[in-house]
Amino acid sequence: MGNRAIAEIQFADYIFPAFDQIVNEAAKFRYRSGNQFNCGGLTIRAPYGAVGHGGHYHSQSPEAFFCHVPGIKVVIPRNPQQAKGLLLSCIRDPNPVVFFEPKWLYRLAVEEVPEKDYMLPLSEAEVIREGSDITLVGWGAQLLIMEQACVEAEKDGISCELIDLKTLIPWDKETVEASVNKTGRLLVSHEAPITGGFGAEISASIVDRCFLRLEAPVARVCGLDTPFPLVFEPFYMPTKNKILDAIKSTVGY
Amino acid sequence: MAQLTRRSAKLLEPISAAVSATRHLTTSSTSPITVETSLPFTGHKIDPPSRSVETTPQELLTFFRDMALMRRMEIAADSLYKAKLIRGFCHLYDGQEAVSVGMEAAITKKDCIITAYRDHCIFLGRGGTLFETFAELMGRKDGCSKGKGGSMHFYKKDSGFYGGHGIVGAQVPLGIGLSFAQKYNKDENVTFAMYGDGAANQGQLFEALNMAALWDLPSILVCENNHYGMGTAEWRSAKSPSYFKRGDYAPGLKVDGMDALAVKQACKFAKEHALKNGPIILEMDTYRYHGHSMSDPGSTYRTRDEISGVRQERDPIERIRKLIISHDLATEKELKDTEKEVRKEVDEAIAKAKESPLPDASELFTNVHVKGFGVEAFGADRKELRAVLP
Ligand SMILES: Cc1ncc(C[n+]2csc(CCOP(=O)(O)OP(=O)(O)O)c2C)c(N)n1
Numbered sequence: 001m002g003n004r005a006i007a008e009i010q011f012a013d014y015i016f017p018a019f020d021q022i023v024n025e026a027a028k029f030r031y032r033s034g035n036q037f038n039c040g041g042l043t044i045r046a047p048y049g050a051v052g053h054g055g056h057y058h059s060q061s062p063e064a065f066f067c068h069v070p071g072i073k074v075v076i077p078r079n080p081q082q083a084k085g086l087l088l089s090c091i092r093d094p095n096p097v098v099f100f101e102p103k104w105l106y107r108l109a110v111e112e113v114p115e116k117d118y119m120l121p122l123s124e125a126e127v128i129r130e131g132s133d134i135t136l137v138g139w140g141a142q143l144l145i146m147e148q149a150c151v152e153a154e155k156d157g158i159s160c161e162l163i164d165l166k167t168l169i170p171w172d173k174e175t176v177e178a179s180v181n182k183t184g185r186l187l188v189s190h191e192a193p194i195t196g197g198f199g200a201e202i203s204a205s206i207v208d209r210c211f212l213r214l215e216a217p218v219a220r221v222c223g224l225d226t227p228f229p230l231v232f233e234p235f236y237m238p239t240k241n242k243i244l245d246a247i248k249s250t251v252g253y
Numbered sequence: 254m255a256q257l258t259r260r261s262a263k264l265l266e267p268i269s270a271a272v273s274a275t276r277h278l279t280t281s282s283t284s285p286i287t288v289e290t291s292l293p294f295t296g297h298k299i300d301p302p303s304r305s306v307e308t309t310p311q312e313l314l315t316f317f318r319d320m321a322l323m324r325r326m327e328i329a330a331d332s333l334y335k336a337k338l339i340r341g342f343c344h345l346y347d348g349q350e351a352v353s354v355g356m357e358a359a360i361t362k363k364d365c366i367i368t369a370y371r372d373h374c375i376f377l378g379r380g381g382t383l384f385e386t387f388a389e390l391m392g393r394k395d396g397c398s399k400g401k402g403g404s405m406h407f408y409k410k411d412s413g414f415y416g417g418h419g420i421v422g423a424q425v426p427l428g429i430g431l432s433f434a435q436k437y438n439k440d441e442n443v444t445f446a447m448y449g450d451g452a453a454n455q456g457q458l459f460e461a462l463n464m465a466a467l468w469d470l471p472s473i474l475v476c477e478n479n480h481y482g483m484g485t486a487e488w489r490s491a492k493s494p495s496y497f498k499r500g501d502y503a504p505g506l507k508v509d510g511m512d513a514l515a516v517k518q519a520c521k522f523a524k525e526h527a528l529k530n531g532p533i534i535l536e537m538d539t540y541r542y543h544g545h546s547m548s549d550p551g552s553t554y555r556t557r558d559e560i561s562g563v564r565q566e567r568d569p570i571e572r573i574r575k576l577i578i579s580h581d582l583a584t585e586k587e588l589k590d591t592e593k594e595v596r597k598e599v600d601e602a603i604a605k606a607k608e609s610p611l612p613d614a615s616e617l618f619t620n621v622h623v624k625g626f627g628v629e630a631f632g633a634d635r636k637e638l639r640a641v642l643p
């Protein structure tokens with residue numbers, strides 16, 4: 001029919017009553033009907049992530065669940081200008097896409113955003129800071145924290161390269177691989193719990209591709225393996241200092 | 254209502270003493286009074302109960318005090334939130350108090366209650382204390398969930414209060430599960446599963462109700478219809494806002510949820526029905542004075558006139574105040590004194606709760622799995638295992 005459906009879930013924490021429809025219907029309709037039917041390029045928007053005091057059900061980062069579902073794409077922008085270009089690409093993409101918006105951005109970010117229609121390519125990562133000693137990979141709101149850690153590390157003479165993955169599925173392995181081949185070290189960081197997080201996938205793939213070039217084990221600085229806490233949010237989060245520690249120990253390995 | 258009633262009983266002494274001293278009342282505080290509910294009940298597939306409700310002077314005075322306490326507590330929580338002493342999401346119950354006190358007056362603590370995130374007053378109704386409430390709201394160790402839950406996650410196991418749930422509608426299947434256990438164990442108790450008008454449109458409610466009806470479970474679905482979800486008026490979200498009829502094959506009753514006595518009558522009726530015949534829906538027509546949560550001023554999707562109209566004409570506390578005065582059970586002044594006492598109790602509880610420390614940092618890792626299963630905590634880079642926690 002040519003129209004595109006765009007669904008909005010108020011918070012990513014509330015996506016689960018719709019999980020079956022996304023995972024078993026939207027994602028697999030094309031495959032199991034031998035391409036006779038599809039879900040019409042559905043895009044689902046959902047704000048995700050911590051806001052400082054959101055507690056159990058206004059803070060979670062459920063991206064890894066959706067990365068485990070062949071048939072859907074997962075995209076996360078880092079700022080308003082990126083959000084517009086990536087969202088338009090997701091809407092026009094013929095596949096179902098889950099588009100997670102960092103909640104943090106809603107309050108924080110003010111930025112010049114072009115009024116015109118523009119699209120940013122999916123599955124293309126971007127090197128947002130060049131460096132030579134270690135590669136940092138992240139997405140969404142976490143990039144801001146990682147950037148701060150890069151600035152701090154620089155004061156100690158460590159040159160960090162920072163990559164915004166933007167599209168988690170299907171992700172741009174080449175850009176990350178090229179960077180790690182240059183720096184010889186990798187750190188991945190996300191807010192979601194570390195175990196089974198998307199950082200694990202990146203880590204495994206890059207070890208596979210860059211095994212002989214790696215000079216240290218891949219570091220992951222992520223949320224803890226606990227439910228998202230209320231009063232202990234500062235302990236749970238992959239903070240700048242945790243990242244800085246991991247940068248130093250990886251470079252000094 | 255252990256906590257509340259105990260306090261109320263204490264309060265009752267001076268009042269009833271004063272009453273009998275000054276007015277030489279011959280009736281005792283437990284002699285029955287019959288009161289007509291404000292509105293008739295409307296039934297769906299069931300004959301509604303009578304509008305005549307039996308009560309006692311003691312019960313009316315208790316209702317008054319308990320609701321005044323709840324109201325004061327919620328208003329204090331509002332201030333604490335604005336002072337940033339309460340963080341996270343916080344949903345207040347002022348306006349809806351009659352549902353909690355009326356329900357508790359009809360049932361026992363062996364009956365179960367489960368609700369959504371608007372749970373502070375339900376907790377109090379189940380016998381929770383002000384101190385535990387404020388401590389939990391401020392994320393302190395002495396809170397009813399050890400400071401780990403916050404506003405939306407209050408529980409009290411020893412009096413059948415199963416919380417405190419953040420996902421809209423998700424508590425209803427749990428409630429039906431509780432009534433399954435009650436039936437299975439033949440323990441002759443029921444479960445009240447509470448949800449809002451917004452939640453009434455959630456698919457899982459219908460799935461759970463089907464099972465409850467299929468197996469004649471002692472389930473009472475209590476739809477607290479305050480006429481708005483998060484600012485979405487009922488007519489914008491529900492094809493049929495007659496929530497008491499939404500169970501189709503399951504009977505339902507529409508109740509004036511601003512009238513504690515009507516709520517009591519309906520809950521008593523529903524309990525008897527559910528034990529004999531299976532599930533029933535109670536739609537409580539009620540109203541929340543505050544916004545949906547603390548981030549909602551509550552005035553963009555409804556008029557100030559609407560709110561003040563409800564306050565003037567339907568307020569649950571004022572209704573009881575009038576009954577008390579008209580039956581000459583206490584004076585205006587005595588009721589004002591009660592309100593002053595309640596205010597003091599709330600202030601004292603807050604002061605005490607502020608002294609309670611934050612939970613120990615190790616609590617971040619406890620209760621994730623059953624003790625003994627072990628959760629590993631890694632250092633920042635996960636290469637070094639720092640601790641294996643309980
Ligand atoms: C599955 C899910 N979707 C969305 C939300 C966000 N949310 C919280 S409360 C609410 C409105 C519910 O309204 P209602 O059931 O009428 O209860 P009330 O707040 O009026 O007591 C919404 C949409 C949620 N908690 N869970």
Ligand SMILES: [Mg+2]
Pocket residue numbers: 449450451477478479480481482
């Ligand atoms: Mg409502």
